[in-house]
Amino acid sequence: MSLVLDLVSWTMLLGGVFLGVSGAVGLFRFPDFYTRLHAAGVTDTLCAALILGGLMVQAGWSLVSIKLAFILLFLWYTSPTASHALAKAALRAGLGPRLAEKENPPSKS
Amino acid sequence: MIHLLWLGASLYGFWLLLSGHWDSGLLLALGGASTALVTLMAWRMQRLDALSFPAGLWRRLPGYWAWLFVEIIKANQDVVRRIWQPARFPISPTMAWLPASQKTDLGRAIYANSITLTPGTVAIEIDERGVLVHGLSAEVIADLRGAAMDRRVTRLEDGEGGA
Numbered sequence: 447m448s449l450v451l452d453l454v455s456w457t458m459l460l461g462g463v464f465l466g467v468s469g470a471v472g473l474f475r476f477p478d479f480y481t482r483l484h485a486a487g488v489t490d491t492l493c494a495a496l497i498l499g500g501l502m503v504q505a506g507w508s509l510v511s512i513k514l515a516f517i518l519l520f521l522w523y524t525s526p527t528a529s530h531a532l533a534k535a536a537l538r539a540g541l542g543p544r545l546a547e548k549e550n551p552p553s554k555s
Numbered sequence: 556m557i558h559l560l561w562l563g564a565s566l567y568g569f570w571l572l573l574s575g576h577w578d579s580g581l582l583l584a585l586g587g588a589s590t591a592l593v594t595l596m597a598w599r600m601q602r603l604d605a606l607s608f609p610a611g612l613w614r615r616l617p618g619y620w621a622w623l624f625v626e627i628i629k630a631n632q633d634v635v636r637r638i639w640q641p642a643r644f645p646i647s648p649t650m651a652w653l654p655a656s657q658k659t660d661l662g663r664a665i666y667a668n669s670i671t672l673t674p675g676t677v678a679i680e681i682d683e684r685g686v687l688v689h690g691l692s693a694e695v696i697a698d699l700r701g702a703a704m705d706r707r708v709t710r711l712e713d714g715e716g717g718a
Contacts, residue, residue, distance in 0.1 A: 465631065465635065468635045468638050468639065469638075471638055471639070472634065472635075472637075472638035475638060475641065476638075476646065477648075478648070480648060480677065480689045481646060481648050481691055483677055483689075484634055484674055484675050484676075484677065484691040485634065485638060485674075487634065487671075487672075487673075487674030487675070487677075488631050488634050488635060488638075488674045490674075491627050491631060491672060491673075491674055492627060492628060492631040492674075495627075509572070509575050512572055513572070513573065516572070516573075522672060523668075525672070526667075526668045526669075526671035526672045526678075527668070527671075529671050529677055530667065530668075530671050530677065530678055530679070533677045533678075533679045533689060534679050534680065537679055537680075543648060543650055543689055544648060545648050545649060545650060546646075546647035546648055546649060546693060
C-alpha cells in the first residue's frame with residue numbers, strides 16, 4: 447500500500463517538476479512580457495497543484511495535508527490577482543503587447 | 556450582526572486548523588483574542604458587505620471548481636505544448652474585449668479571476684460591460700468567445716439561465 451502511495455506521490459512530484467521546468471523554459475522562449483506571463487501561469491497553477499498534491503499524499507490524512515490544501519487554495523486565489531495587477535500595470539505604463547495581428551489595437555467592440 | 560458572528564466563528568475555526576494546539580487553554584484564549592481583534596477591525600472597516608455571499612453560491616461553488624480544475628489542466632497542456640513544440644503549436648498573441656454577462660461585482664471578479672487562473676489567458680481590464688483579455692493564441696480567445704466559462708460563472712452567480 448505504501449508503495450502505491452509512494453508511486454502516486456512521486457509521479458505527481460515529478461509531473462510538478464516537469465511543469466515547473468516548462469514554465470521556466472517558456473519564460474525564455476516567449477517573446478514579450480504578456481506571453482511570458484502565460485508561461486508563468488503554468489508554474490502558478492498545475493505545477494503547484496501537483497507538487498502540493500504529491501506532498502499531501504506523503505502526509506496522508508493529517509493536519510499537514512489540510513494546511514497544504516489551504517496553501518493551494520490561497521495560491522489559486524492570489525496568483526491570478528497578482529498576474530492581473532502585473533498585466534494591468536504594464537499596459538497602463540505603456541508597454542504594448544506584441545500581437546499576432548498588427549491591425550488589432552485593443553478597442554471596445 | 557449575523558455576518559460578524561459568522562466571520563468570527565470561521566476565523567476561529569481557521570485559526571484552530573492552522574495552530575493544531577487544541578489542548579492549551581492559554582493558546583486557545585490568545586487565538587480567540589486575535590480573531591476577535593481581526594473581526595473588530597473588519598467591522599470598523601465596514602467590509603462585511605463584501606462577505607454577504609448569496610447562500611446558494613456556496614452550494615454551487617464545488618461544482619464550478621471541479622469544472623474549472625479540468626479547464627486548468629487542459630489549458631496547462633495547451634501552454635506546455637506551445638512551449639516545447641513552438642514549430643507545431645505556434646503562439647499567436649491576441650488581445651480582445653469580451654462581453655461579461657455577470658450582474659454583480661463578485662460575479663465579474665470570479666469570471667476575471669477564472670480567466671487569469673487558466674494559463675494562456677490573462678484578464679487585464681474589467682468594467683461593467685466586459686473584460687479585456689490577453690491570450691497566448693487566437694484559439695484560446697476564440698474559446699473564451701464561445702462563452703462557456705462566462706455562462707457558467709453567471710449561473711454560479713444567480714443559479715439560473717445558461718446551458
